Amino acid sequence: MTTHxxxxxxxxxxxxxxxxxxxxxxxxLGVPHLVLERKRIAEAWRTxxxxxLVANGPAWHDRFPGLEFEGLDPDAFAxxxxxxxYFEAYARKxxxxxxxxxxxxxxxxxxxxxxxxVQTSDGVIEAQQVVVATGPFQRPVIPPxxxxxxxxxxxxSAAYRNPQQLPEGAVxxxxxxxxxxxxxxxxxxxGKQVYLSVGAHDRPPRAYRNRDFCWWLGVLGEWDAETMxxxxxxxxxxxxGARGGHTVDFRRLAQQGMTLVGLTKGFDNxxxxxxxxxxxxxxxxxxxxxxxxxxxxxxxxxxxxDLPQEPQAREILPDPQCLTQPIxxxxxxxxxxxxxxxxxxxxVDYSWLQxxxxxxxxxxxxxxxxxxxxGVYFVGLPWLSRRGSAFIWGVWHDAxxxxxxxxxxxxxxxxxxxxxxxxEREASSQPASLxxxx
Numbered sequence: 001m002t003t004h005x006x007x008x009x010x011x012x013x014x015x016x017x018x019x020x021x022x023x024x025x026x027x028x029l030g031v032p033h034l035v036l037e038r039k040r041i042a043e044a045w046r047t048x049x050x051x052x053l054v055a056n057g058p059a060w061h062d063r064f065p066g067l068e069f070e071g072l073d074p075d076a077f078a079x080x081x082x083x084x085x086y087f088e089a090y091a092r093k094x095x096x097x098x099x100x101x102x103x104x105x106x107x108x109x110x111x112x113x114x115x116x117x118v119q120t121s122d123g124v125i126e127a128q129q130v131v132v133a134t135g136p137f138q139r140p141v142i143p144p145x146x147x148x149x150x151x152x153x154x155x156x157s158a159a160y161r162n163p164q165q166l167p168e169g170a171v172x173x174x175x176x177x178x179x180x181x182x183x184x185x186x187x188x189x190x191g192k193q194v195y196l197s198v199g200a201h202d203r204p205p206r207a208y209r210n211r212d213f214c215w216w217l218g219v220l221g222e223w224d225a226e227t228m229x230x231x232x233x234x235x236x237x238x239x240x241g242a243r244g245g246h247t248v249d250f251r252r253l254a255q256q257g258m259t260l261v262g263l264t265k266g267f268d269n270x271x272x273x274x275x276x277x278x279x280x281x282x283x284x285x286x287x288x289x290x291x292x293x294x295x296x297x298x299x300x301x302x303x304x305x306d307l308p309q310e311p312q313a314r315e316i317l318p319d320p321q322c323l324t325q326p327i328x329x330x331x332x333x334x335x336x337x338x339x340x341x342x343x344x345x346x347x348v349d350y351s352w353l354q355x356x357x358x359x360x361x362x363x364x365x366x367x368x369x370x371x372x373x374x375g376v377y378f379v380g381l382p383w384l385s386r387r388g389s390a391f392i393w394g395v396w397h398d399a400x401x402x403x404x405x406x407x408x409x410x411x412x413x414x415x416x417x418x419x420x421x422x423x424e425r426e427a428s429s430q431p432a433s434l435x436x437x438x
Contacts, residue, residue: 012035015036021395021400024399037100037101042087045081064393136380152337153339177343188256251282260278262278262281271331272332274329348363366378380398
């Protein structure tokens with residue numbers, strides 16, 4: 001490590017969507033700051049996802065207020081590289097002070113003076129505030145039930161790129177949130193035999209009555225919900241912008257040749273077992289889907305909107321055999337399964353942030369991103385302030401609140417009482433020769 005030392009008012013760690021948004025608001029408020037990124041701006045969008053990934057919301061919705069996607073239809077879904085290019089362009093728009101290729105290895109509070117000492121791969125930084133903008137997708141999680149010493153290839157969805165990278169044979173995809181269901185669909189369309197393990201999920205319509213579900217959640221006030229509904233902690237959302245956007249329909253996936261199974265329970269000598277809850281999980285997903293249609297219809301009637309009827313949206317396909325006669329055990333070798341893809345989410349890694357800002361379970365202790373450790377802030381996490389925090393535009397609004405909090409605290413810290421103001425006036429009014437003589 002070098003001995004180079006930098007002093008800055010506010011240090012932002014991470015230059016993804018959260019770090020770029022944070023830098024914009026700090027710049028607007030005149031707060032001196034620096035953004036550090038270990039790789040490139042929005043690197044996770046470029047190299048941390050599969051090749052065909054697109055945003056789950058349309059371009060008119062999944063963006064910051066100050067810039068539209070260039071050359072993209074507002075109702076289209078931006079590809080991952082388009083999203084990364086967008087954030088790079090946005091950072092250039094206001095000349096964001098971003099330094100790439102720098103890894104932050106330790107943050108500690110100073111014991112004898114205000115602020116924090118930050119160790120990096122490019123020297124030491126002294127900062128009065130630290131904003132953690134590293135996002136929620138830091139460490140891929142494969143649950144402990146994963147088969148040990150299996151001859152089957154096992155990868156997390158973070159390592160999946162395309163069907164061509166996988167060996168010949170069938171695939172078991174564990175997890176039916178947006179990532180799992182999109183990967184399973186892509187593999188099935190590429191000619192793979194796919195088993196999809198479906199847990200608890202919400203299943204909104206991609207669009208209904210000429211409006212995307214992002215629009216519906218907005219006008220219905222769902223994006224502004226401040227707390228998650230009880231019992232929804234482990235419920236994923238199954239939505240897709242792939243191939244122009246479509247509603248995820250598990251029965252249709254089965255109709256196309258995919259085999260649905262329940263929640264993955266465990267492995268024993270090459271045999272995987274599943275919970276007998278597939279029908280229950282599908283039924284609850286249907287309830288969530290129909291509830292949003294009901295709410296949308298009621299909103300249209302209440303506000304007298306002229307939007308076309310869509311009765312076919314309520315048509316439910318017949319239950320496939322894998323739903324009525326669910327598979328509870330699968331011999332991987334006999335089924336020809338050569339790959340297991342774990343679409344089981346991510347955890348955060350704050351080992352470098354050595355401050356008193358965490359609960360016993362390791363999650364940040366904060367109020368709308370303002371940490372319990374004075375001077376430490378978090379931005380870019382799901383449910384940071386509301387349901388919309390997980391979306392690009394939600395990150396921008398959360399960053400605005402945090403930047404304004406930082407600016408307000410700077411105002412307090414810069415306060416001078418009457419005696420201090422008088423002393424400063426007297427010092428500034430003295431001739432330079434006298435000041436130098438002292």
